Each structure stands twice: as structure tokens, then as C-alpha cells.
Amino acid sequence: MQLGRHISGQFNTELEAIRTHVLTMGGMVEQQLTYALEALHNHDAELAKRVMHEDHKVNAMEVAIDEACTRIIAKRQPTASDLRLVMAIIKTITDLERIGDVASQIAKVSLENFTNKQHSLLVSLESLGRQSVKMMHTVLDAYARMDVKAATEAYKFDDKIDAEYEAVVRQLMTYMMEDPSSIPSVMKVMWAARAIERVGDRCQNICEYIIYFVKGKDVRHIGDQNIDDVIK
Amino acid sequence: MQLGRHISGQFNTELEAIRTHVLTMGGMVEQQLTYALEALHNHDAELAKRVMHEDHKVNAMEVAIDEACTRIIAKRQPTASDLRLVMAIIKTITDLERIGDVASQIAKVSLENFTNKQHSLLVSLESLGRQSVKMMHTVLDAYARMDVKAATEAYKFDDKIDAEYEAVVRQLMTYMMEDPSSIPSVMKVMWAARAIERVGDRCQNICEYIIYFVKGKDVRHIGDQNIDDVIK
Numbered sequence: 492m493q494l495g496r497h498i499s500g501q502f503n504t505e506l507e508a509i510r511t512h513v514l515t516m517g518g519m520v521e522q523q524l525t526y527a528l529e530a531l532h533n534h535d536a537e538l539a540k541r542v543m544h545e546d547h548k549v550n551a552m553e554v555a556i557d558e559a560c561t562r563i564i565a566k567r568q569p570t571a572s573d574l575r576l577v578m579a580i581i582k583t584i585t586d587l588e589r590i591g592d593v594a595s596q597i598a599k600v601s602l603e604n605f606t607n608k609q610h611s612l613l614v615s616l617e618s619l620g621r622q623s624v625k626m627m628h629t630v631l632d633a634y635a636r637m638d639v640k641a642a643t644e645a646y647k648f649d650d651k652i653d654a655e656y657e658a659v660v661r662q663l664m665t666y667m668m669e670d671p672s673s674i675p676s677v678m679k680v681m682w683a684a685r686a687i688e689r690v691g692d693r694c695q696n697i698c699e700y701i702i703y704f705v706k707g708k709d710v711r712h713i714g715d716q717n718i719d720d721v722i723k
Numbered sequence: 724m725q726l727g728r729h730i731s732g733q734f735n736t737e738l739e740a741i742r743t744h745v746l747t748m749g750g751m752v753e754q755q756l757t758y759a760l761e762a763l764h765n766h767d768a769e770l771a772k773r774v775m776h777e778d779h780k781v782n783a784m785e786v787a788i789d790e791a792c793t794r795i796i797a798k799r800q801p802t803a804s805d806l807r808l809v810m811a812i813i814k815t816i817t818d819l820e821r822i823g824d825v826a827s828q829i830a831k832v833s834l835e836n837f838t839n840k841q842h843s844l845l846v847s848l849e850s851l852g853r854q855s856v857k858m859m860h861t862v863l864d865a866y867a868r869m870d871v872k873a874a875t876e877a878y879k880f881d882d883k884i885d886a887e888y889e890a891v892v893r894q895l896m897t898y899m900m901e902d903p904s905s906i907p908s909v910m911k912v913m914w915a916a917r918a919i920e921r922v923g924d925r926c927q928n929i930c931e932y933i934i935y936f937v938k939g940k941d942v943r944h945i946g947d948q949n950i951d952d953v954i955k
Contacts, residue, residue, distance in 0.1 A: 550944035557941065561810055568800040578793055581813065664906050671900045678896060678913075685917075709789065712782035 502567050506576065509559050513580055513587075516552040517631040520587050523549065523594035524627065524690065528620035531601040531613050531683070542598035549591035553584045575707060579700040583634070586693040590627065593686045593693075600683040609676045615662050616684055619655045623690040626652060630694045634701055639722050642701040645694065646718065652691035659684045734799050738808065741791050745812055745819075748784040749863040752819050755781065755826035756859065756922065760852035763833040763845050763915070774830035781823035785816045807939060811932040815866070818925040822859065825918045825925075832915040841908045847894050848916055851887045855922040858884060862926045865933055871954050874933040877926065878950065884923035891916045 523542055530539035560577050563569065569577055597620075605613070626648045633641035663684065667677050702710050702722060710721050755774050762771035792809050795801065801809055829852075837845070858880045865873035895916065899909050934942050934954060942953050 547944065554941050554943060561806060564796060565802045565806055570797040574793060574797055578813075581810075582817070585814070585817070660910075664910060667899065668903045668906050671903045674896050674900050678892075681910075709786050711786060712779065 499567070502563075502569075502573075505559075505563055505567070506569075506573065509556060509563065509580060510576070512552070512556050512559065513583060514631065514635055516549065516556065516584060516587050517627075517634065519545075519552070520549055520591045520594065521624065521627050521631060523591055524597075524620075525624055527594040527597040527601070528617070528624065530598055531620070532617055534601065534610065536602055539598040539601045543595050546591055546595045549588055553588040556584050557581060572704070572707070575704045579704040582700050583697050586696045590690050590693050593690055596686045597683050600679050603676065603679050605676055609673055609680075612663065612666060612677060612680050615659050616680065616687065619652065619659055619684060619687050622648075622652050622655055623687050623694075626691055626694045630697050634697060637701060637705055639702055639705045642698040643718055643722055646698040647715065649691040649695050650715075652688060656684060656688040731799070734795075734801075734805075737791075737795055737799070738801075738805065741788060741795065741812060742808070744784070744788050744791065745815060746863065746867055748781065748788065748816060748819050749859075749866065751777075751784070752781055752823045752826065753856065753859050753863060755823055756829075756852075757856055759826040759829035759833070760849070760856065762830050763852070764849055766833065766842065768834055771830040771833045775827050778823055778827045781820055785820040788816050789813060804936070804939070807936045811936040814932050815929050818928045822922050822925050825922055828918045829915050832911050835908065835911050837908055841905055841912075844895065844898060844909060844912050847891050848912065848919065851884065851891055851916060851919050854880075854884050854887055855919050855926075858923055858926045862929050866929060869933060869937055871934055871937045874930040875950055875954055878930040879947065881923040881927050882947075884920060888916060888920040 523545060526538055527542045529535065530542060560581050564574075564577060567573075601613075626645060629641065629645040629648065632638075633645055660681065663677050663681050667674050696711075699709075699711050702708065702718070706722055708721050710718050713721065755777060758770055759774045761767065762774060792813050796806075796809060799805075833845075858877060861873065861877040861880065864870075865877055892913070895909050895913050899906050928943075931942050934940065934950070938954055940953050942950050945953065
């Protein structure tokens with residue numbers, strides 16, 4: 492870690508507090524996502540409603556951390572890696588907040604009145620959901636340690652999520668073609684699948700911020716293949 | 724405008740240059756979106772390919788502006804409204820870049836081989852697309868003048884886009900139910916509709932940053948109804 496080397500102990504404490512706050516937010520969002528998938532799986536309306544109700548806490552954390560970052564820039568005038576850390580945090584919380592929105596979206600879908608037969612479609616989301624939670628967990632872990640290697644590996648995990656997502660979409664389309672009357676319901680599952688797939692993209696963004704902080708290099712838009720070269 | 728009151732004329736010039744760069748980026752993204760919709764409408768493969776090819780320019784602008792913002796923070800240590808401006812810019816360019824991605828997505832859909840009958844479905848996207856370009860134009864205009872009133876009005880325009888989007892989705896679902904063999908093609912149109920709808924959300928984000936800069940208030944997550952109270 493690059494922290495712990497400031498003349499001002501107070502500055503250290505403040506930066507570390509923000510970082511901890513981000514990890515708490517990340518943990519909460521991961522929890523929300525896990526609960527939402529659980530609600531979908533068990534058709535648990537109570538749990539789904541709780542996820543939707545708790546979303547405002549995630550939003551409030553985003554706003555609070557954003558404010559803390561602006562305050563620390565104004566007060567401490569960070570440069571170099573301190574400034575990169577603050578910048579990385581500002582961007583990370585946007586993605587975390589959006590993953591929180593995804594959890595709410597999934598929870599909402601779980602409240603739909605699916606027929607028993609249609610309900611079986613939700614099973615196809617399970618594995619996809621599990622993968623996205625797994626990726627998120629790995630990314631948050633890499634974030635906690637600011638571990639570039641772990642971030643790069645987690646980054647590539649999105650390929651698996653994309654492949655699984657494509658399979659789910661094909662399956663859902665087949666279902667719709669076989670039973671056109673199911674289309675409105677299946678479309679809801681389709682949106683949920685899409686939302687889960689987007690979690691992987693958000694996690695990739697967070698990986699990019701980790702690399703940016705540690706390496707000082709902006710690896711957005713350079714393509715998956717080139718990331719390995721950059722972090723060498 | 725809050726600019727033009729710094730002791731350092733150089734600082735002014737730098738801030739103004741970044742702001743101009745953002746407007747250039749916004750103009751370019753608006754152009755990309757317009758071209759993508761045109762490609763969809765006229766089934767113009769050349770234009771679609773150009774949009775997809777030019778996307779990297781939008782990405783490069785995002786990275787360049789981001790760097791300029793980090794540099795100005797490190798060098799000029801802005802506070803108060805100057806810092807808010809920089810923060811607003813950092814967030815704005817993320818949304819602009821994503822709207823650029825939407826343009827690419829739409830362009831890609833226009834390259835699909837639709838049957839003549841299916842091609843007529845694309846017409847349903849036209850009005851939705853026009854609305855999103857209109858909203859974007861209004862938001863960029865509010866941004867150029869940092870006009871809170873205009874931003875608030877533009878913000879509410881998203882309701883129209885949402886309503887139009889819902890109508891398009893219903894229409895596409897009906898089409899799929901009547902002709903299940905069309906499902907794979909229609910789903911592509913569905914994704915494009917979703918992408919266009921998201922432009923409205925991105926534009927709303929930019930409106931929130933304008934309000935944040937001018938009023939110093941974070942209006943994210945407070946609900947449409949409350950924004951009027953905040954900006955009073």
C-alpha cells in the first residue's frame with residue numbers, strides 16, 4: 492500500500508477512513524446483490540422488498556463518500572498517488588451504486604407473478620447471478636488490497652459472465668418462440684439477465700481504477716489483450 | 724458563470740479550455756448519436772461503420788479530459804466552485820462516453836439483416852431516437868451556459884422518453900407474439916430501444932452535475948419531485 496507515508500497523520504487517517512467507507516459500501520452492495528438473487532431463487536417477496544427498501548442506504552453512501560472526497564481534495568490538496576486514490580474512489584462508488592440499482596431491479600423482477608413453469612426460467616439466472624457475485628467479491632478483495640494482479644485476473648472473469656449471459660439469452664428466446672404467450676413474462680427475466688450481465692462490466696471498471704491508482708495508467712478503452720502489457 | 728474571477732489568468736484559461744473540451748466532446752457524441760439513428764433509418768451501412776469506427780475518438784477525449792482534470796487539481800488546487808466544476812466535469816464525461824457507446828450499439832443494430840417487414844420495426848425507434856437527441860441537445864446547451872433552470876426542465880424531459888420507450892416495448896412484444904420466428908431479430912431492436920432509453924438517464928445525470936456545480940447541492944437520488952425545491 493502507498494498509504495502511511497504522509498507528514499500529516501491526520502491526512503492518513505482521513506484517506507484511510509474514506510477507503511474503509513468504500514469497502515463498507517462495496518460489502519453492502521455485494522450483500523444486496525446476493526439477497527436479490529436469493530429472493531429470485533426462493534421467490535421470497537419479503538427479502539425482495541427489503542433489498543428494494545435498503546437501496547437508499549447505498550445511494551446515501553455514494554453521496555457521503557463523494558462529499559468526503561471533494562472535502563479532502565479542497566483541504567489536503569493531494570497530489571500524485573494520493574490524488575489518484577481519491578479519483579479512483581470517486582469513480583468506483585459510481586459503479587458500486589449502479590450495481591446496487593441492479594440488485595433492486597432483480598428484486599423487483601422476483602416480485603412478478605410468474606407461473607410455475609415460467610418460474611423455472613429464473614433458474615437459468617442463478618448460475619449467471621452466482622458468477623456475477625463471485626466476480627464482485629474478487630474485485631472488492633483486489634480493491635481492499637489494491638492488488639493489480641488480482642484486479643487483472645478478475646477483469647478477465649467477465650468473459651465467463653458474458654458467455655453465460657449469451658447462453659441464458661438463447662434459452663429465453665427459445666422459450667419465447669415455443670410459447671409466445673409467455674413473452675411479456677420472459678422479457679422481465681431477460682431484463683434481469685441483462686442487468687446481471689452489466690454487473691460484470693461495472694466490476695471491470697473498478698478493476699481499471701485499481702490499475703490506474705497503482706500503476707498511474709489509464710487502461711480504459713485499450714482492449715482486454717493490452718492490459719497485461721500495461722501492468723507489466 | 725462563476726469563471727473569470729481568479730487571480731491567476733492562467734488558471735482561468737486552463738479551466739475554460741477543459742470546459743470547451745467537454746463541449747466539443749458533447750457535440751461529437753450528439754453527432755454520433757444522430758448519425759447512428761440516421762444509419763438505422765436509412766439502413767446506411769457505411770454511416771453505421773463510420774459511427775462504430777469513430778467511437779475511439781470519444782473514448783480518447785474522455786481519457787484526455789480526465790487527465791486534464793487531475794492535472795488541474797494537482798497543480799492549481801482548486802476549491803469551492805472551481806473544484807465543483809472540475810468534479811462535475813469528471814462525472815459528465817463518463818456519461819458522455821457511455822452515450823457514445825450507445826451510438827455504437829445502435830449503429831451495430833442497423834447492420835443487422837432485417838427482412839423488409841422487420842425493417843419497419845425500426846421506424847418505431849425513430850421517434851424515441853429523436854426525443855433522446857433532443858434531450859441531449861438541450862442538456863448540452865444548459866451545460867454550455869451552466870443554466871440550472873434549463874437543466875431542471877431538461878431533466879423532466881426524460882419522462883417523455885420513458886413513456887415513448889414503454890410504447891415501443893409493447894409494440895415490439897406484440898410483434899414477437901404475432902410472429903415468434905421474428906424473435907431473434909426483434910430482440911436486437913429491443914436492445915437498441917433500451918440503449919436509446921438509457922440516453923435519457925445519462926442526460927439526467929448531467930443535469931444533476933450542472934445543479935451540483937451551480938447550487939453546490941447534490942440532487943442525486945432525491946426524486947424528481949424534490950429537485951424543484953432544491954434549486955429554488
